[in-house]
Amino acid sequence: MKAVHFGAGNIGRGFIGKVLHDNGYEITFADVNEEIIDALNRDGKYTVHIAEENGGVYEISGVAGINTAKDAEDLAQAIAEADIITTAVGVNILPIIAKTIAPHLEKRSEGKLLNIIACENAVLATDTLKAAIAAEVGTHAFTNIGFPNSAVDRIVPMQKNENILDVKVEPFYEWVIEADNWMGDDKLDGVNYVPDLMPYIERKLFTVNTGHAAIAYYGKTLGYTSVSEAMQDDEVVVFLRNVLNETTLYLTENYDFTQAEQSQYIDKIIGRFKNPYLSDDLDRVGRGVLRKLGPNDRIIKPLVYLHENGHDHDALSELVVHALKFDNEDDPEQVEMNQIISGKGMTHFLSEHSDLEKELLEEIEAKI
Known part of the structure; x- marks a missing residue:
């Protein structure tokens, strides 16, 4: 073969x-x-x-x-x-x-x-x-x-x-x-x-990928440079769990995953992120910020769903703020985002690029 x-x-x-x-x-x-x-x-x-x-x-x-x-x-x-x-x-x-x-x-x-x-x-x-x-x-x-x-x-x-x-x-x-x-x-x-791939695609996207983004964007604000370094800080781990507890609501309400199944999956994912034999650079993990703040990607899609359905979404809103502040001038998408925000403002960027509406924009703006 x-x-x-x-x-x-x-x-x-x-x-x-x-x-x-x-x-x-x-x-x-x-x-x-x-x-x-x-x-x-x-x-x-x-x-x-x-x-x-x-x-x-x-x-x-x-x-x-x-x-x-x-x-x-x-x-x-x-x-x-x-x-x-x-x-x-x-x-x-x-x-x-x-x-x-x-x-x-x-x-x-x-x-x-x-x-x-x-x-x-x-x-x-x-x-x-x-x-x-x-x-x-x-x-x-x-x-x-x-x-x-x-x-x-x-x-x-x-x-x-x-x-x-x-x-x-x-x-x-x-x-x-x-x-x-x-x-x-x-x-x-x-x-x-x-028979149906979408539950597995979105479970991975809104757990592994959202989790990686949370570590990269929050960890960088605390001065860390690698995933393993950031995951030694309990503050990062608590923030990560808060983010993934929110995305769990999206997954359990839209698919057949139970709360217990998703909790076990989160524990497994966090264990993977803590692997001392395998680390990654936060700049690499966080690159592609325009894609990651897209309306159907790992941060914005669950955030909008939780907001529209009256669920708590404070951690995901905070994650947006950390993504906006991420500092990686070697990432062309970061440079492009910074130019848009510098010229037209954060609200314009999130409204046009992430397709966020007024109420969510105000929530995020209040966190900056």
Whole structure:
């Protein structure tokens, strides 16, 4: 069995690549990073280290690389032979990946099954990729191709290792895939197939991602620089729990998760954030502030829901304030947000960008 994975970064190699390898796939990583692609082709393997005491060490073999900027013929051949195509490139890059995949789908052998899955930190990312491919070649090329959406969760921090290919990951991972949109009967082990993906997408988004944002934005205001450093401060942990207790109301009222289930999930997530063998830079965790303050993202969507339904939302409102004050001039989105606020004011920014109405705007403004 053969897989093509777009995005040879740490998540691609340490998470998706490992699961595919464990399922017996030969993996071709497609990327523009010449150094990593050359190393993959030179070594044909890399090592995944589990970040915990006496953590496991796993050799991932049977891998190769294709430079998508230079090796068009090799990429066409790999796509033609693939049984599964996955991505971990960032949702904004999917339209570019679509242009790379689309021309080669019709060249595949008749009857050969294929699943294409976008493993991105975004809601229904495979739908985005599918639409972009359809815009290139139409839907007639989709015979025997499944486009299941998925939700992925594994903390893979920025890191520098002696071997450029080796990667450190946390012990926990979750990969959930839409069962109904999967093509064929051969499913992946270590993956949870579900009939309705949205509960898992939003549980992860409004627990793991909202939680990470809370640590980054509040921790930075207290002078911390890393997740593990911030999580040693009880004040940060209390704020984090207050935020996640609020998002729990959204999750339990909209889906079948019980209060007890979500409390256990929160405890697990906080334990992951406290992992002393795995930390991350707060600037990296908090980057992309425009996206994170979007109306359907991790902070604003549950905040608006709680406000409209008369629930307490004080911690989420405070989180907005900390996000507005986040100081990372290396983040282009931070720079853009600061320019908007400097020119037109915070209220204008939150009204236009986050789609907040007057009453919530006044609540947030009172906290600044």
